[in-house]
Amino acid sequence: MNEALALLSHWSFDPQVVALALLAGYLYWQGLAATTVLLPRGHHLLVRPWRIAAFYGGLLCVLVALESPLDYYSHFLLWVHMVQHLVLIMAAAPLLLLGQPALPLLRGIPTLPRRRVMGHMLSWPWLSALNAVFRFI
Numbered sequence: 001m002n003e004a005l006a007l008l009s010h011w012s013f014d015p016q017v018v019a020l021a022l023l024a025g026y027l028y029w030q031g032l033a034a035t036t037v038l039l040p041r042g043h044h045l046l047v048r049p050w051r052i053a054a055f056y057g058g059l060l061c062v063l064v065a066l067e068s069p070l071d072y073y074s075h076f077l078l079w080v081h082m083v084q085h086l087v088l089i090m091a092a093a094p095l096l097l098l099g100q101p102a103l104p105l106l107r108g109i110p111t112l113p114r115r116r117v118m119g120h121m122l123s124w125p126w127l128s129a130l131n132a133v134f135r136f137i
Contacts, residue, residue: 010072017066021059024105028055031104047100055099061092 032047039046064070065087074081106114121127 008069010069012067012071014067017063021063024101025056025059027108028099028101028104029108031106031108034107035104045103047104051099054095055101058092058095058097058099061087061095065092 032052035046065084070080070084070087074084106118
């Protein structure tokens, strides 16, 4: 029993990881609320509940990989470090993408900063060339 407690007692706390995960979760939630208010019920751009669960599950995978004892032991054991990579690559990334985060995260950013940043970015000339390439594909 002592070994199990010792294994679980090494939780790390990296404020940057926790803050960014909380910020992503908050912006996603705010964006969902804004999208739900603007779009009619049953619209194809509304995020389905299973996608919301997938996004938050992906955030949970990121936190488990980077804040749990998995992170602590990854500094000492290579195989644990590789498991950490697998959790991030094979669990967190697909779950985050299944959550369709683009629209909710953009809508979650307050209007004025979103317009300033996105308006500036959309005026970049290389971005329109890149858009033409992807439109062709």
